[in-house]
Amino acid sequence: MTAEFGSENGLPARRRPRTARWIGAALPAATAMASLLALGLLWSLAAGIWPSRAFPPPLAVWQVLLKEAASGDLCFHLAMTLWRVAAAYVVAMIVGSVIGVLLGMHRRADFFFNPWLVLFLNLPALVVIVLAYIWFGLTEAAAIGAVAINKIPNVVVTMREGARALEPRFAEMATVYRLGPIDQVRHILVPQLQPYFAAASRSGIALIWKIVLVVELLGRSSGVGFQIYLYFQIFDVAAILAYTLAFVAIMLSIELLLVQPLERHATRWRRRSA
Amino acid sequence: MQPAGVAAPLKVDIAEKTFRSAEGVTIVALRGLSFEVRQGEFACLLGPSGCGKTTTLRILLGLDRQFSGSYQLPEDGSNRVAAVFQEPVLLPWRTVEQNVRLALAPRLRDRDLDWLFDILGLSAMRALYPSELSLGLARRAALARAFATEPAILFLDEPFTSLDERTADKLRQLLMRVWAARPTTALMVTHNLREALLLADRIVVLSPRPAHVLGIFDVGLPRHLREAAWLDQLVSEFHQRFRDAV
Numbered sequence: 001m002t003a004e005f006g007s008e009n010g011l012p013a014r015r016r017p018r019t020a021r022w023i024g025a026a027l028p029a030a031t032a033m034a035s036l037l038a039l040g041l042l043w044s045l046a047a048g049i050w051p052s053r054a055f056p057p058p059l060a061v062w063q064v065l066l067k068e069a070a071s072g073d074l075c076f077h078l079a080m081t082l083w084r085v086a087a088a089y090v091v092a093m094i095v096g097s098v099i100g101v102l103l104g105m106h107r108r109a110d111f112f113f114n115p116w117l118v119l120f121l122n123l124p125a126l127v128v129i130v131l132a133y134i135w136f137g138l139t140e141a142a143a144i145g146a147v148a149i150n151k152i153p154n155v156v157v158t159m160r161e162g163a164r165a166l167e168p169r170f171a172e173m174a175t176v177y178r179l180g181p182i183d184q185v186r187h188i189l190v191p192q193l194q195p196y197f198a199a200a201s202r203s204g205i206a207l208i209w210k211i212v213l214v215v216e217l218l219g220r221s222s223g224v225g226f227q228i229y230l231y232f233q234i235f236d237v238a239a240i241l242a243y244t245l246a247f248v249a250i251m252l253s254i255e256l257l258l259v260q261p262l263e264r265h266a267t268r269w270r271r272r273s274a
Numbered sequence: 275m276q277p278a279g280v281a282a283p284l285k286v287d288i289a290e291k292t293f294r295s296a297e298g299v300t301i302v303a304l305r306g307l308s309f310e311v312r313q314g315e316f317a318c319l320l321g322p323s324g325c326g327k328t329t330t331l332r333i334l335l336g337l338d339r340q341f342s343g344s345y346q347l348p349e350d351g352s353n354r355v356a357a358v359f360q361e362p363v364l365l366p367w368r369t370v371e372q373n374v375r376l377a378l379a380p381r382l383r384d385r386d387l388d389w390l391f392d393i394l395g396l397s398a399m400r401a402l403y404p405s406e407l408s409l410g411l412a413r414r415a416a417l418a419r420a421f422a423t424e425p426a427i428l429f430l431d432e433p434f435t436s437l438d439e440r441t442a443d444k445l446r447q448l449l450m451r452v453w454a455a456r457p458t459t460a461l462m463v464t465h466n467l468r469e470a471l472l473l474a475d476r477i478v479v480l481s482p483r484p485a486h487v488l489g490i491f492d493v494g495l496p497r498h499l500r501e502a503a504w505l506d507q508l509v510s511e512f513h514q515r516f517r518d519a520v
Contacts, residue, residue, distance in 0.1 A: 177377040191367040269367045269403040
């Protein structure tokens with residue numbers, strides 16, 4: 001009996017002293033802060049040695065940031081870009097996941113569509129954006145569609161890999177116990193695809209927001225990309241950096257406050273090493 | 275003839291089942307395999323390793339439809355089939371209890387399963403994830419899932435392999451206890467003669483590949499009498515009848 005219980009499975013070992021756990025959690029954050037601080041110092045130092053309008057010190061960038069924030073411009077343009085990133089992300093993940101899972105499950109379809117996939121993977125983002133604007137006009141839908149099309153092939157490739165790795169035993173169990181279609185998707189399919197979805201998601205957001213800036217630069221009159229283009233024409237590097245850093249900060253906080261907690265929740269069943 | 279109101283037994287009549295290997299070689303797994311399992315009976319399908327026992331079970335579970343022949347499953351009220359696979363096949367992202375309840379029809383998901391977890395000694399593990407269980411406990415959870423559905427027929431595919439003998443014995447006792455509490459028609463696949471003699475009412479003895487039925491061995495002895503000494507006698511009786519089997 002006792003041999004079966006397996007106390008080595010880590011249940012008691014998981015309870016570490018509270019202080020040790022607290023330090024364990026705080027240490028990476030402190031390291032990251034120190035690292036960023038060092039980068040800021042280095043930047044400040046370099047800007048002091050070579051003073052130039054093209055290379056403003058951090059303090060100047062901070063002042064522009066405050067000014068733009070006070071006027072409300074910063075908020076408006078950040079929100080516009082964020083909304084486009086979110087829309088393109090949702091479209092790309094849904095369309096890419098469905099196509100990817102279907103290709104992963106049907107070998108013949110995969111053989112047939114693989115050349116298309118390679119083609120779209122290698123299509124430069126700029127070409128897709130320009131063509132979307134020419135064919136569909138300088139509209140919001142064309143902008144978001146162009147970004148999504150750039151991202152979809154990547155999602156397809158990752159999700160196809162996930163569908164190929166599906167465990168047939170779980171599907172057989174579901175057949176024997178007659179799980180309904182909704183239960184099969186929710187309890188069998190989605191949990192198995194979750195790591196692949198998370199991977200596609202991660203690389204997706206990073207890629208999408210970079211492309212969104214190009215889309216805004218080429219054919220929109222709002223958003224961070226548009227502002228950067230504006231300040232590029234008057235050579236205001238401090239403003240360019242202010243907008244860029246503000247948006248990076250937003251993406252970072254989404255990662256820390258939304259993505260990582262969600263992922264921790266989704267993978268809570270994995271055995272944690274003590 | 276079965277009296278009216280009693281479910282028809284499991285009837286198997288598989289003419290042929292072949293596999294085609296990657297090089298195009300055809301392997302006949304089953305040929306002329308036919309047998310019956312009576313209502314409420316615990317039957318064992320006993321045969322040497324690789325003779326096609328698991329293949330037979332996969333056909334009966336509806337997981338393999340590429341065969342010629344037919345079979346008939348019991349059709350009583352629940353009309354459900356349950357299986358305990360060679361591996362526990364628990365969803366790692368669901369707790370033990372969620373795994374068990376997921377196998378139930380949606381309207382029965384809230385039913386009281388305390389008795390089942392009690393019998394199987396799983397009451398304290400209901401909220402654990404499968405990765406936190408030993409193999410023996412995971413197998414118990416798989417048994418719990420199968421019995422929770424109150425199936426018309428239960429299939430077991432060597433459910434006690436790759437366990438140490440003590441754990442396997444404990445599990446066999448648990449299986450008998452839960453089966454006695456909720457008797458159901460059951461067919462277990464095994465290559466372990468002593469296991470079959472310990473658990474079964476009748477043993478269907480299979481030949482090496484291509485599998486067909488060599489004969490039926492009735493274990494007349496009541497289960498509570500099947501102690502080591504009696505088992506030894508059953509084993510020698512069995513070997514007298516089936517000299518070459520297993």
